[in-house]
Amino acid sequence: MGFSTDAIHVGQEADPSTGAIVAPIYQTSTYLQEALGKDKGYDYARTAHPNRRALERCITRLEGGLTSFVFTSGMAGIDAVFRLLRPGDHTILSDSVYGGVYRLTTQLLVQFGMEFTFVDTSCAKNVAQAIRPSTKMLYIETPTNPTMLVTDLAAMGSLARERNVTLVVDNTFLSPYFQQPITFGAHIVVHSMTKYLNGHSDMTGGAVILTRQEDADKIYFLQRSTGAGLAPMDCFLVSRGIKTLAVRMERHNQNGMAIARHLEAHPKVKRVIYPGLASHPQHEVAKRQQRGFGAMIAFDLGSLAAARRLLDHVRLCSLAESLGGVETLISHPASMTHASIPAEVRAKTGITEGLVRISVGIEDVEDLIADLNQALDHI
Ligand SMILES: Cc1ncc(COP(=O)(O)O)c(C=O)c1O
Structure with missing residues (x-):
């Protein structure tokens, strides 16, 4: 199906119990278990709930990923992505990334032994030169916030493949409607859904779209363990925003x-x-x-x-x-x-x-x- 059809229909099926065209907001923290160990797929809203699952399915389809997880803000999702790294791992980032990413990496994550280098990623040579044996991740914002530098995603995709580095792309500024980083070799796409995906300035949210099962398992574990998954009402708002x-x-x-x-x-x-x-x-x-x-x-x-x-x-x-x-x-x-x-x-x-x-x-x-x-x- 086309982009708009997917945006309107994937994860947005009519509610099977009532026929409601728009699925209800499941404003509940917990779910009845019919017997010990027997539930209907949900047990506790920190772990998962129907509105989150619906939104994640839609975003996965629009970005062309394997699976997605949605968070309470873009920063919560981005933080989860960096937690895929271990102490001593090195990341190269676009040098004019969003200020919050600069703060998270240089003031918080460095305290856990992670290393970060900022380069002008609009020049692929700079990136290749900054790669070290410990480099595990390449984190690109394109266009960058606010200087609007554009990084060549195909060049980053081949570099990441050749050097066995995880390519992460922040696609907030364009949304999957204008740019699909996975088609250029990105392994992970992140979004501040606060922006275009929701589009109405009435909530904060983040999305992490994965292409590899091993990353997906780790991100789900992180989301479940730290409790930064997006709440039902906010998932509903983004699902509604994405339709347009x-x-x-x-x-x-x-x-x-x-x-x-x-x-x-x-x-x-x-x-x-x-x-x-x-x-x-x-x-x-x-x-x-x-x-x-x-x-x-x-x-x-x-x-x-x-x-x-x-x-x-x-x-x-x-x-x-x-x-x-x-x-x-x-x-x-x-x-x-x-x-x-x-x-x-x-x-x-x-x-x-x-x-x-x-x-x-x-x-x-x-x-x-x-x-x-x-x-x-x-x-
Ligand atoms: C490009 C970009 N990425 C990530 C973020 C962080 O998102 P949030 O504010 O939803 O935490 C922002 C916020 O402005 C942003 O502009």
């Missing part, structure tokens, strides 16, 4: 392209970073591996003062962290999402004081452009 993923992403893409072009032509904007523009350094790579360019745009206004004036004057665009919702959100990465990254690392990776990130929503694009224009007039 395809139409939302099409509109995000149209609006994203229009705003990127508009900003690029605006005299107050120094630089626009959007993989859909021919000026983007990896535009050709993006065209090869993405079916669309999405709606995340970074643009540089040259100084903190200019960024502050814009952010103080937007009316329709909301100054807020997060992304991927139907409403347009605008933020200042250096002081918000990426504040946990040291200033010298931010400077090296292009997260300048004048950089603004916009998550373009699905409102009428003329209204968004008018709002940005009036705010830019204040600079």
